[in-house]
Amino acid sequence: MTVAAEHGGASRPGAGGEASPEKLLAPVLSAFWDQPESWTLETYRRHEGYEGLRKALAMPPDDVIAYVKDSGLRGRGGAGFPTGMKWQFIPQGDGKPHYLVVNADESEPGTCKDIPLLFANPHSLIEGIVIACHAIRSRHAFIYLRGEVVPVLRRLHEAVREAYAAGFLGKNILGSGLDLDVIVHAGAGAYICGEETALLDSLEGRRGQPRLRPPFPAVAGLYACPTVVNNVESIASVPAILHKGKDWFRSMGSEKSPGFTLYSLSGHVARPGQYEAPMGITLRQLLDMSGGMRRGHRLKFWTPGGSSTPMFTDEHLDVPLDYEGVGAAGSMLGTKALQCFDETTCVVRAVTRWTEFYAHESCGKCTPCREGTYWLVQLLRDIEEGRGRPEDLDKIDDIADNINGKSFCALGDGAASPIFSSLKYFREEYEQHLTGKGCPFDPAKSTLWGDNDAHLGVNA
Structure with a gap:
């Protein structure tokens, strides 16, 4: 389930006054997920698809990097590192091939944002890939996807085929002189391959294990060449920034964590799903939108960014869900996987x-x-x-x-x-x-990964 309002902007959470739930949402990536055949190139172009790419190709590569850096976009894969700064680390004039690798190996327990995004709107990622490759002067990009999600793999292959046929991939893209090939690689399903250097080893055909750093991927990544590794959502957010402007992007979220993002709400809540909202929204606000905890029960503990982030309790309902707010409260925003557990959970x-x-x-x-x-x-x-x-x-x-x-x-x-x-x-x-x-605890009253999941996500 995806919740999205009908407008493209949103007020800053906590900016003064009570905002309606609709005003707190920021549907950009998920704006048309519920439309028929949302994954096709035709649908994407009806919603201003590839307009950001046209603007980017008219700019020098270094200006594109500076523009993304000025927007304040931070990596959506967990660490929150500034995306533009990551691109800036790629050495120029080194005579080596440069690579972009998109990390789509989503496997953090509770995280389910990149897979729905690729399933419903894969062209947002492809457009972002072309913009990023123009910026870092790359002619080859790889999408490392979990091999288990076969329907997504097929849909992504079809989206890449459409992009080639329309001239958005391949030789001399839109007459810009940029040549770019995109390869979709299906991983074998190892959590460790979500770590960027283990992913690179796996992509090269070796056992997926983390590398010793330095050297970092920006210097010696894929095939020992300068490489940028970005999360799906990070790259998919770039086209809207180029098309609508960095000031528009900064008008949402908080000062140090600007923009919109996908929050994955799951567990003992009335309406679990993807809630695309400005950075800095609170769990209390998200629960208000999702109908709260299942009827007759209360929140006991929750994770702000998946199971690898320190858990919170009901005392943290008003913690701003941005990198600074969650960090100050003693946890990490991570992948924004909000798993909510009620009092029946041990x-x-x-x-x-x-x-x-x-x-x-x-x-x-x-x-x-x-x-x-x-x-x-x-x-x-x-x-x-x-x-x-x-x-x-x-x-x-x-x-x-x-x-x-x-x-x-x-x-x-x-x-x-x-x-x-x-x-x-x-x-x-x-x-x-x-x-x-x-x-x-009585196991019969708990629904934590039990055989009967009827209580998960509905009012019981």
Whole structure:
């Protein structure tokens, strides 16, 4: 489900006065997702598609980089690094090929924004790719997509074919002299390949494992050449910025986190879905739009950016959902995957399932992550099933501390985040599992990844 208003702008959250839910939405990427055949080139061009590209091709490449940099667009893949600055790092006049790689390996638990975007509006990504390649002087771009999402893979292939046929890809694009080829690559389904250097190794045909940095991809990336790796949403946001202007983009969101973005709302909420809104909106406002938590239940805890970000509680409903606001409150905005859990959910069970995921997806390259996640799973299972001991709580905290900041890539940090935050806010619940010799929650009343998901996303 996608929620979008009928206008293209939005007021800044918290800018004074109460705004209606419609005024808080900013449908740009999702403006016509609900229209028939929204994924086709014909539909995209009816909605001013490829107009941003025409403007960009009339500008020198360095001016395009400066324009995107001035807009304040920050990477939508999790880290929030300024997109224009990332493009600026590519050395010029080095005599090497330059590459653009789009990271579409969306696999963070709770994250579901890039796949719907590619399914409903793939040409926004293709147009953004051409603009980015013009800016960084690249003639080859790669889209690294999760191979499991076959319908999206097929739709993306068709969109690329349409773009070639219409002259938006290939030789001498729109008479500009730019030649560009785009290759869609289907990955084999490994969480670690969402890490940009592991993605590059996988794209080169090797086992997907993080590389030692430096050198960074901007200097020695794909095939040891200068490479920009950007998230799908980051690149897909560029055409609207070029077409409607950087000031228009900056009129939304907050000062340091401007613009619009997709928030993925899931879990025990009345109407889960994609809510495209300005940066800085709050979960309270999003819940007001989505009908709140399922009827008769209350919010217990939630993640602001997927399971790899420290969890929040109902005390954080008014935290601005931008990079600065979430960071100041002790978590990370990440991929804006807002998973909401009600009071029927056992925190220990949720954290155990997440940790099992990270242990399974660890590439095994570094000891802290490989060994640490394994032992965290063993201890958490014992605690959940009532076999744990009081000292186990300090032990899992210590193991998480030995993983956090000490692993080869950010997967280890993500695995440690649920441990730290759940112990901070729900230590008593862990202790209840120890003293009560088992989980105090009735599994029949919980819908956390159970067989019956009828309560997920509806008023029960």
